[in-house]
Amino acid sequence: MAMINKLTITLLLLISIAFFHCFAFRVEFEEFEPPQQEEQEGPEFRPGGGPSGGGSGKGFEEESTENPFHFAKRSFENVFKSNEGFVKLLPKFTKRSSTLFRGIENYRFSFMEMEPSTFLVPHHWDADSVFLVLQGKGVIAFVTDSTKESFHIRRGDVLRVPSGVTHFLTNTNDTVPLRIAKILVPVNIPGRFQDFFPARSQFHQSYFTGFSKQVLSASFNIPEELLERLISRSQQMGQGIIRRVSPDQIKELAEQATSPSNKHKDSDMSKFWTPFSIFKQDPVYSNDFGHFHEVDPTSFSQLQDLHIAVAWVNMTQGSLFLPQFNSKTTFVTFVENGCAHFEMASPYKFQSKQQQWFGPREEEEEEEEIGGQVQKIVSRVCKGDAFVIPAGHPFTILSQDQNFVGIGFGIFASNNIRTFLAGQENMLNNLDTVATRLSFGVGSKMAEKLFTSQNYSYFAPSNPSRQFPEEKRTPSFQSIFNFAGF
Known part of the structure; x- marks a missing residue:
């Protein structure tokens, strides 16, 4: 009987131990399993997302530190949106933090998409800008009072659009959207710029409405009745700034275009807007796991006075862009494809989401504290997201469940040194x-x-x-x- 009692007690003890291990494993699994919805699209101030699918993110610890450097795709504002395409704009960086992004407060990031066989009407900005073609092909034309030049553009092309130069775009592809990312540097009001359109559209007035009919009639030597039809304040066209065009119209718009590699008339301004391909030169860094292309103001005259660099990184699934930092350049980075685990070290302590984002604060309260501890900034970034990498901040990028493509505009890029750790x-x-x-x-x-x-x-x-x-x-x-x- 005593032997039976001992066996029973031993058996119960073994069952208890097994149950404890199973329960502990279940709790641990539930604690570290990432929420699926948050991985797909997190909040604007996103805590560190969970590890990636496909196993490529296993073993990478996630932090809950709020991340003011990460701008989820919902952060973008729709400047224009229709069935023919859209233009999106990231809010001023200083809206997120008036002190953290003070050095880049005069820069704005935007991207646009034009559906196949569409036309973006002529316009200009009170801002200098640099374009990077992310996808597709098309034609861009520049018009001044002394010249008109147009160029074929395609994926990987970089071009400068000077402030005040009227330009228009055509997506010449009949199947693939044309996608373009751009960084803008306003010349009037820091961090703010405006579009100026000579012709009216559904949501935009002609800038000629700022003049009296008498002045316009005398200036163009045409009757005021014709002016009423062209630029009336009250009458608006039903079409937006991006419009469908016919194959014959595309052919006519493209027939005068020049390939960037061909010789063309060298006007006083053409040196600023002649496109060049970021892929024309060998990658700066390259191996089986990734390629990094970059054009900088030292090598390309179009970028010199703006001190802006343009970068493009391709990474295979499960690859690591090794830890590094930039000596002078702050990169505004945009995810064009895939998802990645992004980590960065920062010496700054951040206020809570509510304190940083909402309501005015006193100047002395806005200063980010520098403490003895390093803040571990962690995010899962996916297609359509943007994130900022300040100068001097060590960072790394891990591609996750598919190949990763990211592009970046480097601000204050002259004489920058990239240091790998x-x-x-x-x-x-x-x-x-x-x-x-x-x-x-x-x-x-x-x-x-x-x-x-x-x-x-x-x-x-x-x-x-x-x-x-x-x-x-x-x-x-x-x-x-x-x-x-x-």
Whole structure:
């Protein structure tokens, strides 16, 4: 009987232990499983999203630090939207934080999409701008009082549109939308710019409505009745600024266009608006896991006076853009395809969402605090999102469940130096062994291996097992730590 009681007690004990482990596993799984809806589209101030699907984000810790650097796609305002296309504009950066983004308060980010076989009417801005064609092909034309020039444009082309220059666009493709991202630098009011249209449309008046009919009639030497039909304040056309065009009209609009690589009439202004392809030169960084293309003001005269760079990064699924920082340039980055896990280190403490976003605050309360602790900024960014990478802030990007494409406009890009913190060509690798030992508190063997174990530069697989075949693999960090006695 005693033996039976002992067996019973032992059996109950084993069942309890098994139940405890199952319950603990279930709780742990529920705690770290990311909400599916938040992954797809998080809030404007998004806490760190969950790991990616497909396993590429496993093992990457997520933080709940609120992220003022991340602008979800819902942050964009619709400047214009119709069946023919749309124009979206990101609010002023200082609306998010009046101190954090003070250095880029005069810059605005926008992107647009034109449906196949459409035409964007002539207009100009009181802002300088730089375009990057994200998708499709088309024709852009520039008109001044002394010249008209038009160019074929396609994916990867960069072009400058000077302030005050009238231009118009045509999507010459009959199947693919034309997508363009742009950074604008207002010349009148910091952070604010306006469109000016010579012809009226559904939601926009002609700028000629700012003159009296008597002045216009005398200026153009046409009857006031004709002016009434053309630019009347009260009568509005039913069409918007993006309009459908026929194949014959597209042919006529495109027949005078020049390819950027061809020779053309060199007017006084054409040097500013001649497009060039970001893909024409070799990538700045490239390997099996990613490619990084960049054009900067040092090499391209169109960008010199604006001090703006343009970058394009392609990353394969599950790849890591190794940790780095820029010495002078702040990048306004836009996700064109896929999703990525974005991490950045910042010395600033941020106010809560409600305090930062709503209501006026006193100037002394707006200053972001600099504390001894580094803030870990984490976000899942997906197509249509934008995020800002300030100068000096170390950051990294991990592509997740598909290939990732991101583009960026670099502000204050002249004389910038990009410094990598990991990889075969990284800054810390050049520290003396003694300096490494004294700084990180490690032994000589560990100091020699700490920053030299990565087999790749710039881009690397997120899973260390993909680095090399087993027989060619360098010692793992675990073996190094074991050897060093940790």
